[in-house]
Amino acid sequence: MADFTQYQPPGVYVEDTTRPLVSPASLPGSITVLVGPGRGYQTRTEAVALTDVVDGEVRLAQEGIFTTAVTGPPAIAAPVVTNQAGDVLVEGDDYEFTVTGTGATAVTDIARVTGSTEIANGDVVVITYNFADSAYYTPLVYEEFDGIANVYGEPFTSVDASINSPLSLAAKIAFENGAGRLMIVPTNPADGTYQEQLVAAYAKVVTDYRAGMIVPLLVHGYTTDDGSGDTTSDINDGTAAQSYILDVLSHCNDAAAEGFGRIALVGLDAAYDEVIGVDQLAIAADSKRIVLVYPTKVNLYNSTANQTIEVSGYYFAAALAGILAANTVDRGLTRQIVSSFVSLPSSVFQAMTKAFKDTLSSTGVTVIETDRLQRLSVRHGVTTDVDSLLTREISLVRIADSLFQAVQFGMDNSGLIGEPIDEEMPSRVKGALAGILEQAILDSVIIGWDNLLVRQQSLPSGDPTVIECKFSYQPAVPLNYITVQFQIDLQTGLLAFQDENLGSGSEGAEV
């Protein structure tokens, strides 16, 4: 509890005092956050009357225009300018850009090159350009996939089976698995290496209470040309993957410390070499806020190319986040069926022996396996901290986070802070807290509460502006095991019959 021997700002102070044995737990922050690379730009077409520089340049409507082609990824094409006849004009010969500023806030002017033979001074031209303004990289919430595809690109390229926008593909899979709303945070190449881009993107949502789950797309080999010399992100070996996981763990811990508890669902790239096993990564993470997903690759049907392709494990993580978002917080991932995917690659399927899966699960890896009905099913939804029931089960972690936020937000919203303390104030505080806890029951966050005690501190040992509340709660613990014992009873099934043809006195046969 906050130290009131020192000054603390007026407010509600909540502490989760849960101890190893289950007694209390949580409310929802259930938007899934997807962080990763999108197509990297939006496209706009404008018709402008081009004049010579001396007659004044024309300012294009959007900021952050890519005036030259970017190799990428993401690969971004240069603007295309055509005259009214449809002829493509040439930069330098027919028109020229003037860019003021840099990056997402750069503004672009266009002017005719004096002496152009393709267009006359004042002719109208059509310019199609790609841009990524500062709003492009801000977190936005979407409730349907089409909006995401419009901004961040279609999941697949139209020419082959390759992935055009990892962010859009992950969003599509999350929606298909039940997510109702998604917060999209595209990584900004201007933030440095891909690892630095991810860290910068995490920072944008650290104090957003809506973010209950975060899924970083650990795309291997994602090149960024930011001029720093470090142009490639390697996430195909254990050391690098561990570093990326620790980044998102640090983010989750920072957010939780601010009162915004959340978990991260992490999947690895298909190129992960597994020299350092995924189980070792889980042991290194060792946190209730990290859910590490295995396998690292899965088969997905690409409707654009009409073929099945192999995609990375972080799409599994997006699917699991969608499943969690669709359910109440007291429902974990164990035995949930994962949609969107076709199957596991045969090399992965063959390696998934019971012993191997047991090793992974026991160290804190959430394994997705093929069940007897050939469905992809979550074997045991665990976090990477398997030391105790309260930290191992995803549902219990989310319950605790949810209840924490419910109490924090509900009490803050009760309008009691700042009110004068009269003799009835402890009872009023108790009533407000009881209402929040009853609502938590209705929301399936907890199944019961008890021992709600409220008292005002008093001088000289206490601070009379403090009203202390304590209660215990009962979370819904997941059913993980059913044991059945049976045995053979040799005394059952004894039948005797008399064959009438044998006549009287003959003995019946026993069966």
Add this chain to the structure above:
Amino acid sequence: MPQTKVRVVGSGFTTFHYRGKPIAFCEGVEDSGQRAFSDMGQPFQFIHPLGAPHPVEIATSRVLQGATLMLTIRELWNAPVWNQLAGLAQTQNIVDIFRALANDPSYVTCQTIIKPPGTENKPRQWRGKIYMNCTVVDINDGDTIQVGALAVTKGITVAYTHSKKLN
């Protein structure tokens, strides 16, 4: 003079809070109480087989229905009575109230606190009810104007789903 054993309802021994705050000029609260629920009307049914001279048993409901609080509030010069409820200061009519309550992320709780004489500084000895998920469902939005009339009280009906003991 020794204290009475019977409860004195008024005289400041019982207080009421809407959303943690007392209601100014609230003169009365009538809690309908929760009755056992049945679609038969009465929450019980006599079981009377043919040939039996009298019912052999009585079937009873085991679930509670919701209940209402009827608040009687003295109207002030400056605002309609429901504006005195916390969170409803800007509402104009019952639909406005529904909208305001729906936009509020928290459910409203009300409380009745009964303080026996001599326990003013002993909250643990108080008793009462906490009414959960309270919703204003009806207001007296009408008016009757007569020469010679003095102050006027108006009613507000608040429905609740269930209640808990205060202590």
